[in-house]
Amino acid sequence: MDSQKPSIGRVVHYRVDKTDPLDLRNNHVEVLPAIIVRVWDDNCVNLKVFTDGSVDVWKTSVLLGDESG
16 A cells, blocks of 8 residues: 655654653653645645644654654
């Protein structure tokens, strides 16, 4: 099956990393919802990440991948 191409407005999962700021790691979450706000190419996007708090989190030049990686 072909993977979907990223597009603006698509909701994706953002996997939180230990290097992310505490705003993203609150409540020990591993995955947060995010919306693609800019597509650089088929493998790189900018995201607006939604936390369960009031902090706006933007991630730029995020490489896309699957959950196995």
